[in-house]
Amino acid sequence: MKTGAPLPDLCFDNAWVRELPTDPEMAVYPRQVQRALHSMVKPTPVAEPRLVAHSAEVAEILGFGEDGVRSRHFADVFAGNALMPGMQPMATNYGGHQFGNWASQLGDGRAISLGEVVNDSGRRLELQLKGAGITPYSRFADGRAVMRSSIREFLCSEAMHHLGVPTTRALCLVATGESVERDMFYDGNPKPEPGAVLCRVAPSFTRFGHFELPAARGDIGLLETLVDFTIRRDFPRLVGTAQQKRADWFAAVCGQTAELVAHWMRVGFVHGVLNTDNMSILGLTIDYGPYGWLDNFDPDWTPNTTDRQHRRYRFGQQPRIAHWNLACLAQALAPLFGEIEPLQEGLRRHAERYSACERRDIAGKLGLLECRDEDVDLMQWLHLLMTSAEIDMTMFFRRLSDVAAGDLAAEAFSDAFYDEAKRGRMQGELEAWLMRYRQRLAEDERSDAARCQAMRAVNPKFVLRNWLAQMAIDQAQAGDESEIHRLLEVMRRPYDEQPGMESYCARRPDWARQRAGCSMLSCSS
Ligand code: AMP
Numbered sequence: 001m002k003t004g005a006p007l008p009d010l011c012f013d014n015a016w017v018r019e020l021p022t023d024p025e026m027a028v029y030p031r032q033v034q035r036a037l038h039s040m041v042k043p044t045p046v047a048e049p050r051l052v053a054h055s056a057e058v059a060e061i062l063g064f065g066e067d068g069v070r071s072r073h074f075a076d077v078f079a080g081n082a083l084m085p086g087m088q089p090m091a092t093n094y095g096g097h098q099f100g101n102w103a104s105q106l107g108d109g110r111a112i113s114l115g116e117v118v119n120d121s122g123r124r125l126e127l128q129l130k131g132a133g134i135t136p137y138s139r140f141a142d143g144r145a146v147m148r149s150s151i152r153e154f155l156c157s158e159a160m161h162h163l164g165v166p167t168t169r170a171l172c173l174v175a176t177g178e179s180v181e182r183d184m185f186y187d188g189n190p191k192p193e194p195g196a197v198l199c200r201v202a203p204s205f206t207r208f209g210h211f212e213l214p215a216a217r218g219d220i221g222l223l224e225t226l227v228d229f230t231i232r233r234d235f236p237r238l239v240g241t242a243q244q245k246r247a248d249w250f251a252a253v254c255g256q257t258a259e260l261v262a263h264w265m266r267v268g269f270v271h272g273v274l275n276t277d278n279m280s281i282l283g284l285t286i287d288y289g290p291y292g293w294l295d296n297f298d299p300d301w302t303p304n305t306t307d308r309q310h311r312r313y314r315f316g317q318q319p320r321i322a323h324w325n326l327a328c329l330a331q332a333l334a335p336l337f338g339e340i341e342p343l344q345e346g347l348r349r350h351a352e353r354y355s356a357c358e359r360r361d362i363a364g365k366l367g368l369l370e371c372r373d374e375d376v377d378l379m380q381w382l383h384l385l386m387t388s389a390e391i392d393m394t395m396f397f398r399r400l401s402d403v404a405a406g407d408l409a410a411e412a413f414s415d416a417f418y419d420e421a422k423r424g425r426m427q428g429e430l431e432a433w434l435m436r437y438r439q440r441l442a443e444d445e446r447s448d449a450a451r452c453q454a455m456r457a458v459n460p461k462f463v464l465r466n467w468l469a470q471m472a473i474d475q476a477q478a479g480d481e482s483e484i485h486r487l488l489e490v491m492r493r494p495y496d497e498q499p500g501m502e503s504y505c506a507r508r509p510d511w512a513r514q515r516a517g518c519s520m521l522s523c524s525s
């Protein structure tokens with residue numbers, strides 16, 4: 001199957017490397033890098049590259065044909081064993097606030113950008129390997145990634161895209177043929193695990209932490225260079241004086257971040273590690289680690305065991321954390337703004353935009369033509385009900401999108417409950433809510449058919465439930481990778497009915513309740 005078919009000539013325009021200050025030191029050893037935004041560093045070759053999966057759509061956007069993808073050379077390039085003409089591999093320098101505390105320099109410890117492709121339609125897309133070996137920012141770690149977390153990132157970033165949630169995407173997943181040692185539970189029992197390299201793709205991988213680091217070091221010149229570069233490359237639509245553009249840029253970042261978090265809340269996604277170094281300046285979901293999907297609705301849930309005590313990054317707190325992270329960014333940018341008013345204005349924009357998105361999504365999820373104040377209360381009531389009754393979020397909203405108003409009775413939702421006793425206890429409450437909801441629907445002039453159709457476009461039937469990804473991982477580790485491809489296929493059409501695929505939209509099975517990788521994920525990846 002692997003042939004010598006040549007890869008296409010991609011057009012690389014590596015603006016970041018060309019326009020921003022480079023670290024003059026070429027040797028690769030852990031260090032503090034001052035006055036530069038990246039270090040040139042080549043991926044470390046691996047033993048035996050083998051393509052495990054790829055996204056055909058992303059390959060096509062970039063200009064790779066199926067033959068190219070299946071060639072030996074493709075796996076070599078995306079494992080880090082070879083470069084295509086025009087690639088200039090480098091790792092970027094950033095800092096960040098981790099779990100509320102300033103963590104100083106972090107940087108791409110295992111991410112290596114290969115270059116920025118400009119495709120035939122003029123779209124700029126940066127290619128970045130994750131797990132490609134050590135960089136000057138690797139600190140004490142090995143620069144590698146394990147297959148299990150790479151499968152999770154590969155599948156989830158593609159699933160998110162198809163759900164309509166802004167995200168980095170994935171071109172391909174390559175097995176390295178090497179093992180990586182990981183102490184998955186941080187209990188002193190490291191084990192060898194299969195390694196992988198993921199190639200992710202985005203118009204920009206710039207993070208809040210890229211601005212925070214020069215600001216924290218008092219390197220205002222570097223900060224200014226990066227801000228102006230970002231506006232030029234990533235926000236070309238902004239016009240006006242330099243000061244005006246900076247103010248509008250910060251407001252745009254605030255608005256996009258609000259949109260992003262609202263989408264997460266709509267689909268039941270918990271990022272798990274919302275440190276400022278994991279916040280994209282374009283409002284993309286970035287750095288898939290111990291993320292998770294709600295099964296039973298629970299605003300206090302976090303999949304991240306590292307965050308179990310304080311639950312800083314729990315589902316229901318994501319909007320507040322996004323605001324906190326934007327405030328960190330504002331503080332970093334303050335030296336470039338004569339007055340703080342434009343920054344405060346941006347933060348206000350965030351709050352306003354978030355609440356507008358929230359109202360839009362309340363109307364969308366409940367199938368109402370508009371969201372009135374009392375509808376916010378109706379949704380709040382439903383959230384409380386779903387939490388105490390342990391109702392599956394995705395199943396509930398999808399069922400609500402399928403049933404004619406006249407048939408909305410508690411029995412229609414029986415299979416969305418996780419606990420029979422709670423189902424019995426909460427039956428009356430659910431009937432009461434449904435009655436109020438039916439009355440509210442009656443106030444809108446819209447047919448059941450039209451309402452259901454609109455609701456099915458915002459309430460997904462299929463999300464990448466933690467246990468689904470874990471099954472694909474378990475099977476891959478037993479030698480059968482077909483489930484990765486099947487899941488990718490199902491997650492490409494999350495709002496479609498897809499008859500025959502019921503097992504992919506079922507309630508979490510009991511075995512997954514307390515299983516590592518399903519309800520408990522660590523940052524070990
Ligand atoms: P994360 O928790 O994945 O967002 O990573 C936080 C920081 O640790 C970033 O600077 C990463 O590049 C770095 N990092 C995480 N895992 C590794 C690894 N295996 N090798 C080197 N650096 C890593």
Ligand code: MG
Nearest residue numbers: 277278286287
């Ligand atoms: Mg990160």
